[in-house]
Amino acid sequence: MDANNIKSNLGGCWKFGAACWLLLIATLAVLLIVFSGGLASMMSAWRTDEYSHGYMLPLVTAFLVWQKSSLLAQMSFRSSWWGFLVTLLGLVFYVVGELGALYTIIQYGFLITLAGVLLALLGSRAFKIILPAYLVLLFTIPLPAFLYNNLSSQLQLVSSQLGVGVIRLVGISVFLEGNVIDLGNYQLQVVEACSGLRYLFPFSALGFIAAILFRGAFWKKVILFVSTLPITILMNSFRIGVIGVLVDRAGVGMAEGFLHDFEGWIVFMACAAILVAEMWLLARIGPDRIPFSEAFAIEGPEPLPEGATRARRRLTPSFYAVLPLLVMALGVSVMLPNRAEAELKRAPFALFPLDIGEWHGKVGVLESIYVDALKLDDYLLVDYSDAQGQTLNLYAAYYESQRKGASAHSPKSCLPGGGWRIQALSQWEVPGVNPDAEPFRVNRSLIQMGDERLLVYYWFQQRGRIIANEYLVKWYLFWDALTRNRTDGALVRITTAAPLGDSIEEKDQLVADFIRVIEPRLERFVPN
Numbered sequence: 108m109d110a111n112n113i114k115s116n117l118g119g120c121w122k123f124g125a126a127c128w129l130l131l132i133a134t135l136a137v138l139l140i141v142f143s144g145g146l147a148s149m150m151s152a153w154r155t156d157e158y159s160h161g162y163m164l165p166l167v168t169a170f171l172v173w174q175k176s177s178l179l180a181q182m183s184f185r186s187s188w189w190g191f192l193v194t195l196l197g198l199v200f201y202v203v204g205e206l207g208a209l210y211t212i213i214q215y216g217f218l219i220t221l222a223g224v225l226l227a228l229l230g231s232r233a234f235k236i237i238l239p240a241y242l243v244l245l246f247t248i249p250l251p252a253f254l255y256n257n258l259s260s261q262l263q264l265v266s267s268q269l270g271v272g273v274i275r276l277v278g279i280s281v282f283l284e285g286n287v288i289d290l291g292n293y294q295l296q297v298v299e300a301c302s303g304l305r306y307l308f309p310f311s312a313l314g315f316i317a318a319i320l321f322r323g324a325f326w327k328k329v330i331l332f333v334s335t336l337p338i339t340i341l342m343n344s345f346r347i348g349v350i351g352v353l354v355d356r357a358g359v360g361m362a363e364g365f366l367h368d369f370e371g372w373i374v375f376m377a378c379a380a381i382l383v384a385e386m387w388l389l390a391r392i393g394p395d396r397i398p399f400s401e402a403f404a405i406e407g408p409e410p411l412p413e414g415a416t417r418a419r420r421r422l423t424p425s426f427y428a429v430l431p432l433l434v435m436a437l438g439v440s441v442m443l444p445n446r447a448e449a450e451l452k453r454a455p456f457a458l459f460p461l462d463i464g465e466w467h468g469k470v471g472v473l474e475s476i477y478v479d480a481l482k483l484d485d486y487l488l489v490d491y492s493d494a495q496g497q498t499l500n501l502y503a504a505y506y507e508s509q510r511k512g513a514s515a516h517s518p519k520s521c522l523p524g525g526g527w528r529i530q531a532l533s534q535w536e537v538p539g540v541n542p543d544a545e546p547f548r549v550n551r552s553l554i555q556m557g558d559e560r561l562l563v564y565y566w567f568q569q570r571g572r573i574i575a576n577e578y579l580v581k582w583y584l585f586w587d588a589l590t591r592n593r594t595d596g597a598l599v600r601i602t603t604a605a606p607l608g609d610s611i612e613e614k615d616q617l618v619a620d621f622i623r624v625i626e627p628r629l630e631r632f633v634p635n
Contacts, residue, residue, distance in 0.1 A: 127422050137433045138221060141440045142201060145213030152249040160309035161247040167316060171240030177408040182233050186425035190227025190234075194220055194429045198436045205440070207588040214248045224433075227425040239319045246312035253581060256516055259304055266344045273348025279355050288347075290355050307339045310378050317382060322402050327389045334385060338378050346374045451595060451634045456487035456503065459632060463624055466491040466499070481516060482506075487632070491621070499621055500602040503568075505633060509584055509594040517577050518552065518565050518600055527554040527561070534575045535564070535615075537622050547573040549622070551615070553605065562605040562614050564622065569596035571635035573626075597633045 139146065153161035200216025203209075222241060226234045250258070271283045274290075282289040314335035318328035390402035461468035471488040478486070487503040504516075531553040536546045549566040567574045570587050574580050580596075588594045601621060605614045 130422065134224065134430065134433060137437050138217070138224070141433070141436045142213060142217040142220070145201075145204065145210045145217060148210040149214050149248060153247075156305040157308050158247075158249050160312055164243055164247050164312060168240050168243045171243065171316075171319060172237050174406070174408050175236050175240070177410065178236060179229075179233055182236075183230075184228060184233060184421065184423055185230035186423040187226050187229075187231045187234070188425050188428075189231065190223050190225070190425050191428050191432075192223070193226055194223030194432055197221070197223055198432060201436060202439060203589070207585045209585060209588065211248065211251050218244055218248070224426070224429055227429045228423060230423065243312070243316060243319070246308070246315065253517075253577070255304070262304065262307075262340065262343075265340055266347055269341065269344030270347030270351060273345055274351040274355075276348075277352055279352060281351065288351055290351060306343055306375050306378060307336065310339050310375065310382075311335045313379065314382060317386065317403070320403060320405060321386055321389070322397070323389055324393060324395055327393070330389065331382070331385060335378075335382070338381050342374050342378050342381070451507075451593075453505075453634045454631050456485050456505065456632055459487050459489070460628065461489065463491070463628070465493045466621070466624075467493070468501070471500075497617060498603065499618065501625065502600045502602070503597050503629070503632070505595075505597040507595050509596060516598070518550075518563060518598075527556045529553070530555050530560075535619075537619050537626075547626075548575045549573070550575045553611070558607060560605045560607055561602055562611070562618060563600060563602050564618050565598065565600040567596060568599050568629060568633045595634065597629075599629065599633075 149161070152158045197216045197218075197220030200212055200219055204212030204214075204216055222234075225237075225241070229237075249255070267283060267288060271281055271288055274281045274288070279290070311332070314332045318331040321328055321331060386403050387399045390397060390399045461470070468489040468491045471490060473481075473486060473488060481504060483504040484507045485505040487501065487505075489501045490498060491501060492498045529552055531551075533551055534548050535551040536548050538546045547566075549564050552563040552565075554561050554563060567577070567580045569580060569583060570591070570593050572583060574583065584594055584596070601618055603614055603618055605611060
């Protein structure tokens with residue numbers, strides 16, 4: 108397609124007067140101003156490996172829309188009052204997200220609002236043509252922190268198990284505990300960076316784009332996109348297995364530095380090659396089979412059919428109707444108070460008592476790598492012991508704000524990664540200190556690694572509530588941010604050894620008694 112045809116298509120598709128163009132540009136500017144906080148947070152996430160593809164996706168969306176420009180040029184833009192309602196819904200998301208300071212809600216609110224404005228401008232028929240391209244923008248939004256952490260932990264375990272299978276295929280003796288691969292002379296830990304998410308997120312976006320461009324039945328497009336998950340997991344596991352083999356054969360340097368990162372690039376390119384092979388295969392099967400060169404080709408827009416006329420362009424009444432909504436949203440964004448955390452008085456954990464009844468404590472220190480990863484503001488790590496030689500470990504992580512993705516990591520997702528296997532997980536009811544006090548529920552987990560066994564109790568102490576359910580924590584986090592301007596809170600965990608052969612019931616009673624002793628003292632350090 109020559110340059111004149113390209114220019115002609117673009118001009119015919121978006122031919123407006125100067126005044127209309129100024130109004131469209133002003134509308135976009137208002138949207139960017141209103142949603143600036145959420146968009147800034149989203150672009151900050153793009154600087155990480157997992158979401159670095161985010162910079163390219165708006166350009167890809169623009170290209171996919173441009174491919175449809177000749178078709179759009181022949182269609183009249185008609186009012187769609189659904190666009191008004193969708194815009195209103197997106198702005199509700201914005202207000203709720205701003206009041207609750209939850210950036211994910213604001214980011215989805217932006218995409219919903221922008222979709223509503225486009226729907227009101229183009230009409231339902233024209234918007235339906237660009238909808239697949241528009242959906243590409245969904246991959247620009249990072250996952251909420253708690254979903255990311257849980258997904259990362261699960262992928263670490265799966266990748267470790269499959270990677271060990273690869274190592275054993277070449278005859279190397281290896282032992283696996285959680286996500287720790289023991290090669291004898293070296294322990295290879297499958298950390299968060301090796302979970303595969305840095306491949307999964309960009310590769311799933313690539314698979315979605317490939318499905319849009321692929322000319323085949325809808326079920327083939329679905330297979331292309333859905334297959335990105337197993338391909339990523341299998342290839343990342345193969346990479347971990349290869350690293351294990353190289354470490355065994357050539358030393359620990361193979362697991363670090365440039366070679367480690369270079370192997371990652373090879374894996375991603377291999378994933379892309381598998382996707383291309385999958386498209387080639389799908390193009391050759393089914394009643395709609397066609398040559399691969401016709402099934403998948405990145406081309407510009409087709410020329411206008413001979414005799415076709417370009418539709419007249421005008422701003423629709425439904426588009427004008429959404430403008431007052433955007434003006435009001437702009438006013439709300441200016442008038443909304445700064446949702447900084449409510450100021451609270453609390454004692455630092457450094458003042459937490461080390462002598463509690465018959466228990467005497469010794470303070471521990473977390474390594475800086477864990478402090479940086481957990482993003483906590485204050486923490487308590489104490490080993491308590493009594494005259495009978497019984498020991499307990501108390502850990503508490505406090506967060507002044509959980510608005511920007513920093514939140515307590517649940518032991519449920521973190522412990523298996525250290526090689527521990529959860530043997531039992533349930534919720535237990537702990538009686539209050541006083542007879543009149545209501546009992547509260549905590550999580551109880553029995554974990555084991557080899558012959559070592561631990562009993563772990565944990566709960567989330569959040570703004571006057573003791574909560575065991577992790578999803579309920581997220582709900583109250585949103586609700587309290589909305590109604591109380593607070594997102595502070597803590598995770599509290601108590602751990603004790605439960606050797607094989609010892610009475611678990613006695614250990615349960617020991618921990619329950621300790622919880623009843625420390626829970627009232629925690630209120631000074633975790634504000635109600």
